[in-house]
Amino acid sequence: MDKPNEKDSFVKVVKRDLEKLTTEVMQLREFLPRAVSTLLEMVHRPSAPEKVNEHFTREQERLRRECLHLGSRLDAAETECQREREEKLVLKEELWACREQMQQQAEFCTGLGAASCTILWSTSGREQAVGDILADGKLHSFLVMAGQTLESFVKSVDEDSAPETQDQTSNEQQFVLALTGVITNVAAVACGRDYLSSCGHVLLDTLMQLLKQMRAGAFPKLKVLMLMALYNVTIGVRGLKYISQSPGLLPMIWTLLEDKDPDVCLHSLRVLQSVLLEEEAATSMGPALLHSPCLEYVGRLTSRQQPALRQTARDTLDDIQALLRKFEGVGV
Numbered sequence: 001m002d003k004p005n006e007k008d009s010f011v012k013v014v015k016r017d018l019e020k021l022t023t024e025v026m027q028l029r030e031f032l033p034r035a036v037s038t039l040l041e042m043v044h045r046p047s048a049p050e051k052v053n054e055h056f057t058r059e060q061e062r063l064r065r066e067c068l069h070l071g072s073r074l075d076a077a078e079t080e081c082q083r084e085r086e087e088k089l090v091l092k093e094e095l096w097a098c099r100e101q102m103q104q105q106a107e108f109c110t111g112l113g114a115a116s117c118t119i120l121w122s123t124s125g126r127e128q129a130v131g132d133i134l135a136d137g138k139l140h141s142f143l144v145m146a147g148q149t150l151e152s153f154v155k156s157v158d159e160d161s162a163p164e165t166q167d168q169t170s171n172e173q174q175f176v177l178a179l180t181g182v183i184t185n186v187a188a189v190a191c192g193r194d195y196l197s198s199c200g201h202v203l204l205d206t207l208m209q210l211l212k213q214m215r216a217g218a219f220p221k222l223k224v225l226m227l228m229a230l231y232n233v234t235i236g237v238r239g240l241k242y243i244s245q246s247p248g249l250l251p252m253i254w255t256l257l258e259d260k261d262p263d264v265c266l267h268s269l270r271v272l273q274s275v276l277l278e279e280e281a282a283t284s285m286g287p288a289l290l291h292s293p294c295l296e297y298v299g300r301l302t303s304r305q306q307p308a309l310r311q312t313a314r315d316t317l318d319d320i321q322a323l324l325r326k327f328e329g330v331g332v
Contacts, residue, residue, distance in 0.1 A: 107171070110171040110172055110175060111171045113171075113175045114171040114172075114174040114175040114178060117174075117175055117178030117179055117181075117182065118174065118178045120178065120182055121178040121181040121182050121185065124181075124182045124185035124186060125185050127189050130185065130186055130189040130191065130192045131189070131191060133186070134191055134192065134195060139186070139195065140199060142182075143183070143196075143200055143203045144202075144203075146179045146180070146182070146183060146203065147202060147203045147206045147207075149175075149176065149179055150176060150179065150180065150206065150207075150210060150226075151206055151210060153172070153176045154210045154213060154214060157214075157215075157218065157219075173219070173222075176222060177221060177222055177225065180222060180225040180226055180229065181225055183196075183203070183207075183225075183229045184225050184226075184228045184229040184232060187228075187229045187230075187232035187233050187239075188232045190236070193232055193233050193235060193236045193239050194236060194238065194239075196233050196239065197233060197236055197238040197239035197242060198238065201242065204230070204233065204239075204242065204243065204246075205246070205248070207226045207229060207230060208230070208243075208246060208248045208249060208252045209248060209252075210226070211223060211226055211227065211252050211255070211256060212248060212251055212252040212255050212256075216255075216258060216259045216260055217259065217260040217261060220259070220261035220263060220264050223256070223259070223261070223264045223267075224261075224263050224264060224267050227256070227264070227267035227268060227270070227271055228267060230243060230271050231267065231270050231271050231274055234271065234274040234275060235274070237278075240274070240275065240278050241280070243271075243275065244275045244278070244284060244285060245284060249275070249285075250285070250288055250289070250292050250294065253268055253271065253272050253294060254292065254293055254294060254297060256268035257269070257294070257297040257298065257300075257301065258297065262304065262306045262309050265301055265304075265309055265313075266306070266308060266309045266312055269298070269301070269309070269312045269313055269316045270312065272294070272298075272316060273312070273315065273316050273319060276316070276319045276320065276323060277319070285323075289320060289323060289324065294320060295317070295320055295321070295324070298313050298316050298317045298320060299313075299317060301313035302314050302317060
């Protein structure tokens, strides 16, 4: 074997170049693995279209699951809605059945009340019966109920309906008429009007207020019965004093004197006449009559065709004029 040539074994290198080469080798050793790793990662990393496709796939799966969930909820809601609809139909049928039963019960109660009060109305026409009613101690409760019933009835009347279309034979109206008839009969007896004059002030005020409120031509029979009750009360001194001092008396009379029904006008005049015939009551009403249209309204009635109304109007007119002359003579 030949011995190597020494010139071929060694190479002269500048020290600076050797240091530079050494540095580069060390840098390669340090950064080459990192570069290789990055390169491998880039090789295995999915491309942008693949990323988008993967994202859409996940989103589609999520929407599918959400759609299934919403579909389940919709089915449940539709089932619940159908159940509630069926329950609503059942309840509506029950409601209509209850309304029909209540209507039947109301009609029955109204008919029973009308029949009972009509019998009581007829019975109270006897003086002894009124005494028995007072002795029983239930008259106060009856008067309270009667006043509330009358007030409720008048308020419920359709103001737009024509008087000629009103059903005068209905159970409700018969019930109200009978109640008022009982009050009228009670006031026709001395003990009864004494009770009304002392304990029935609320009822008397209610009667005067309702007579003023009721539309002209409406329910003439009811108005006549109420006026008859007030007239009967004025027969007693205590009742006459209370009614004559009521601030609602003259406005009520003015309203009723313009009513279309002659019987209402006639009984209004009788109430006014009853008050004017009592000197003390007439004296207290004198100043109010001076400033009221009563004289004009009564004067119109003196030319009406009905003989009783015409004569009563003339008599009342004479009483008013005499009273006015008396007050004018003393400078009132």
